[in-house]
Amino acid sequence: MNHTAGITRRAFARLLGTAGALGVIEPQLVGMALAENKRSLNYLAHRTVGAEGAWELKKIEGKVPRNLNGTLIRTAPGQKETFGTPLQHLFDGDAYLSKLTFREGKVSLQSRFLDTPQRIEEQQMKRMLYTEVGTLAPPLPDGYKLKTRGKNQPSVNIIQWDGRYLGLSEGGPPVEIDPTTLAYKSEWNFYGTLPGDVPFTAHPKFDPATGEGYAYGIKRGMGLSLTVFRMQKDGKLKQLYSLPQPQYFMVHDMLLSKDHIIFVIPPVWVNISQAMGGKVAPFQALKFGDDMPTKIIILRKDGEGKPIIINQPANMVFHNGNAYEQDGKLHFDSILSPDGSVLKTVGSFDADQPVKTTPNHLTRVVIDLAKGELVSRTELEAEVEFPRFDERRGGAEARYLYTAGFVGRTDENSIVRHDLLRRTNKQVSPGKGRTYAEPVFVPHPGKNSEELGWLLTLGYDGAQDQTFLEIRDAATLEFQARVWTGIHYPLGFHGNFYAQA
Ligand SMILES: [Fe+2]
Known part of the structure; x- marks a missing residue:
């Protein structure tokens, strides 16, 4: 050591x-x-939050575009220690929300831990009471009832839907958040249409053609199934499918094309006896089946017909890009890893020497829908994550995809722009001692071209121990502005920009 x-x-x-x-x-x-x-920079960037509060951000390099108006709302696991217990997993920690508001070239930041009932309870008791996804809670005080339910901290993603901010954890129902104060309001079950035994995905997808969303959850207990919903415009869910599954599994993301919902399900299963035994945290009971298939499941969005299921060699997958259909073929992009090492990497976040991840690949997959067969899979780029695109082109062919790239594995994550038509990439590095998070595409107001937009990306500067927001031109990746927040807070995984807060 x-x-x-x-x-x-x-x-x-x-x-x-x-x-x-x-x-x-x-x-x-x-x-x-x-x-x-x-x-590592990655470790430093995800350490415990330095402050909560609200600030006008005055230290700006370059110029924030005056026509960039709206809110970038993000969530992140905000602490890496709970009352003396170090949190071992990258995904561990209470949700910390950050809201960057852009008005006529000015930027303000509002940020805080989300005051869920479970967080308040732990703060009042001054001890860790709930097991995190990757860290077991220490023995509880005498007479204190064992918590059988997890925290449901929405630290993975946050969306605006049906006039609400919904924080998403994928471990439970969404959490409604006050858009002004960022305070906890309640868990949200879509007017009673989300069953209590179905946790809600952190990656619902939205159909720009209809304004509807699609989502899923893994129904627990008896009748274990992949349950798929349409998010109707009246704010309610309509269940489209319930596909029985032989054992607990993990699927973190989904895709939408014009007529289909697509899942790429890695061979990750849960050792139930280990998970229920209480001796390990839930993520430690996840196993990667090297000799099991990765399953591609394709469902019709209208809820009709039989699923297409295609088995592929064992690949780990967290995130996917976009999908589109052309001449009877389904094309989609998925970030595939050749083994399950990334599960060990995120689970050993707090180790002096975390497990190294085997390089992944952004992969274009083509499926013949009539035959239900894979036509081809092509590796486009190695070592990228957090794919984003112009969401107005969700389900249709988008030429560009943006990711965070692992530059030469130096820990200084870059921004990568993938030209999927020409099969070329362009990337920019953050500079020495800095790293970038997920790049979020924001279109220029009133413009429809994929070429006309900005990338909004959080970054971290290790020497200053400070989080910043960088704005780059989406077409050229040219620098537009860097807004210093004055504090350190974790970069987290996902967030979204909304022109109307
Ligand atoms: Fe994710």
């Missing part, structure tokens, strides 16, 4: 982070010391 002045690097980093958050020492000194400590 590596040590720094007699303590582990992990403990040293935690100590410094705490000192910085409390204002005991200057953030810059914290950043320099952390950089000296040689923890």
Whole structure:
């Protein structure tokens, strides 16, 4: 184990982070010391939040476009320690919401931990009471009832739907969030149409042609099934399918084409006896089946017909890009890994030396819909994640896809623009000691071209120990503006931009 002045690097980093958050020492000194400590940028970028509050952001390099108006709302696991218990998994931690508001070239930030009942309970008790996805809670106080239900912290994604902000965890129902204060309102079951035993995906997809959404969940208990919903414009869910499954499994994302809903389901299964035994956290009971197939499941959006199921070699997958149909063929992009190492990487976040991930590939898959057969799969680019595109082209052919790229595996994630027509890529690095998160495409107002837009990307500067927002031209990746937040908060996974907050 590596040590720094007699303590582990992990403990040293935690100590410094705490000192910085409390204002005991200057953030810059914290950043320099952390950089000296040689923890990975990825680790530093996802450490516990430095502050909550609301700020007008005045330190801006370049110019924020005056016609960029709206809100970038994001969520992230906000802490990596709960009352003395280090959280081991990248996905662990209470939801921390950040809202960046753009008005006529000015930017403000509002951010806070989401005050879920479970978080309040832990804060009042001053101890960790709930097991996280990757970290077991310590033994509970005498007489305290064991928590059989998880936290349902919506730290994965946040969307606007039916006039509400809904935070999504994929471990339970959505959580409605007050759009002004970012306070917790309640769990939301779509006017009673989301069954209590079906957790809601963190990646619903929306059909720009109809304004409807599509979503899914894995129905628990007896009747284990992949349950698929249409999110109707009246705000209610309509169940389209309930596909029985032989065992618990994991699927994190979905795709939509003009007429179809697509799932790429990795061979990840849950060791139920281990999961129910209470000796390990839920994510530790996930197993990757090297000799099991990755399943592509294709369903009609109208709820009619039989599913097409195509087995492929074992690949891990979290995220997909867009999908479209042409001449009876379904084309879609998926980020496929050749093994399950990424599960170990995210699960060993807090280790001095996390497990290394085998490179993944953004892969174009083509399916013959009439035959129900795979036509081809082509690797387009290695080592990318968090795919986004111009969502006005959801389900139709979009030429461009944007991802965060792992530049030479240096830990300084880049922004990658994939030209799917020409099969070329362009990428920009954040600069030494910085890293980028998911790039969110925002179209120029009143323009329909895919070429006319911005990328809004959170980033982290290790030396300054500070989170920033960068704006780049989507077509050229040219720098437009960098807005410094003045604080450190985790980059998290997903968020969305809304012109109407
Ligand atoms: Fe995701």
